[in-house]
Amino acid sequence: MRLLKILPILALFLLASANADAQCKAFAKKVCLPELASYTHDGNYHAAVLVEGEEAELYKTFYSDMDYRIAICGEDKLPNIEFRIMDANKNVLYSNKEHDYAKTWDFKLQSSQQLKLIVKVSSFNQAGDTPASGCVSIMFGFKMKK
Amino acid sequence: MNRNHRMCSGLLMVVIMSTIILAGCKSGGNKAPKEDLTVEVPKDNATVYEDIKQAERIFNALPSPLESAMLIKSAGARFDESLLNPVGSVNKYVTNKSMALNLGIYTCDLSFASLYEQTQLIIDYMNAAKKMADGLGILKAIEQSTIDRLEENINNSEVIMEIVSETFMNSNSYLEDNGQPAIAAMTLVGGWFEGLYISTQLVDMKEFNGNKLVGRIIDQKLSIDILISLLESSKGDPAVDELIGQVNKLKVVFDKIKITTSPVRPEFDQSSNTTVLKSEVQTDMTPEVFLELSKTVGEIRNSFVK
Structure with missing residues (x-):
């Protein structure tokens, strides 16, 4: 009997989840993709619904003959999105927190490197409230080095 | 209360x-x-x-098929149609695994053809990729209107790359959003292997030393752990487990290559508003290891397209 009560709720949230995913894709395309501007989007899709305080990590190899732009966007209902880029020795190479939470970062490499990207949804710091959640999208654009 | x-x-x-x-x-x-x-x-x-x-x-981000093709071109490699998976093979792929791998492979071939402005091949390979996406039930990834747009802009390489990027994003986002991460991973794996296969085949052994393309191939060692990690997130799926075995064989060869990198020093270039990550790298791939790598990549890629 209890299960019968829970199942519709579960179904409702599964539907909500599917809807959230579709919204995330639309958000990534409409809001984040234009941030790449003249850079060619690599075509990969990295987006997820994140909650205040939640972190995500991404590992990617970047190559020496390319110019890159990283664009990281969060829905308006989320607090600032922080991101840091680290090398294999965990040295922080860039933090957008020191650049007024910039959404994009342009860079190139002298030699190819595997880098780690850490994305964190900061917190509104309002104890007792339901944590805000929303889409966060990570996109990479590139162009051949001139 | x-x-x-x-x-x-x-x-x-x-x-x-x-x-x-x-x-x-x-x-x-x-x-x-x-x-x-x-x-x-x-x-x-x-x-x-x-x-x-x-x-x-x-997130484990492999180079996309478009990026792989771009890396080959930026290394100054020539275009060779005979290295691509023939579009006539599309009907051979009936399992989800073969369609997923070949969606990645055809997308890489499509990207390669796009970058070298091979107009007829661009249309042919877009149709081949569409067939794979349709077979996987990926709705609206590549619609007829996409093919029409491609034809209308066949001489505009910027628009073509935009379309290729968009269709690939449609496919992998659909798969991720519909609970098919294993298929999404296999698509990426197919594209990555195709890029590596084409690169290894294009290396002229007479010009091995200092060859830029060889440098690009060595760089792929940096992605092998990402590749394994990506596949391991869908471990237990028999198709994925088989791929993990194949990728591990390749890793054994890649492990014979040593890459030493100096610490990375970020330097901001005000004129271009860009950060330059400075570092020096040393690698030691011998022609023998390259041939072994090339053979292993060829065997795995051919098992995908057979």
């Missing part, structure tokens, strides 16, 4: 369930293995926050 308490508990349960579901693997990225999936009802929001903080999400 009791009623209120029950309502609050119920509400909290709903919030927790929704958080768990929303934070699930469907929305892209993989859960960190350390995450405990046991559901407990925490007593307050602070505990909820703690649980969320532990629910780290990990």
Whole structure:
């Protein structure tokens, strides 16, 4: 009997989840993709619904003959999105927190490197409230080095 | 009081369930293995926050087929149609695994043809990729209108690359959003192997030393662990398990190559508003190791397209 009560709720949230995913894709395309501007989007899709305080990590190899732009966007209902880029020795190479939470970062490499990207949804710091959640999208654009 | 308490508990349960579901693997990225999936009802929001903080999400980003093709071109390689998987093979691929791998392979070939402005091949390979996407049930990834747009802009390489990028994103986002991360991973693996296969085949052994393309191939060692990690997130799927075995064979060869990198020094270039990550790298791939690598890549790629 209890299960019968829970199942519709579960179904409702599964539907909500599917809807959230579709919204995330639309958000990534409409809001984040234009941030790449003249850079060619690599075509990969990295987006997820994140909650205040939640972190995500991404590992990617970047190559020496390319110019890159990283664009990281969060829905308006989320607090600032922080991101840091680290090398294999965990040295922080860039933090957008020191650049007024910039959404994009342009860079190139002298030699190819595997880098780690850490994305964190900061917190509104309002104890007792339901944590805000929303889409966060990570996109990479590139162009051949001139 | 009791009623209120029950309502609050119920509400909290709903919030927790929704958080768990929303934070699930469907929305892209993989859960960190350390995450405990046991559901407990925490007593307050602070505990909820703690649980969320532990629910780290990990993305493993392989070079996309478009990026792989771009790397080949930037190394100054020539175009060779005979290296591509013939479009006439499309009907051979009937399993989800073969369609997923060949969606990646055809997308890489399409990207390669696009970058070298091979107009007829661009249309042919877009149709081949569409056939794979349709076979996988990926709705609206590549519609007839996309092919029409491609034909209308066949001499505009910028628009073509935009279309290729868009169709690939449509495919992998559909797969991620519809709970098919294993298929999404296999698509990426197919594209990555195709790029590596084409690169290894284009190396002229007479010009091995100082060859830029060889440098690009060595760089792929940096992605092999990402590739394995990507596949391991779908471990248990027989098709993926088989791929993990094949990729591990390749890793054994890549492990024979040593890459030494100096610490990375970020330097901001004001004129271009760009950060330059400076570092020096030393590698030591011998022609023998290259030939072994080339043979292994060829065997694996040919098992994908047969």
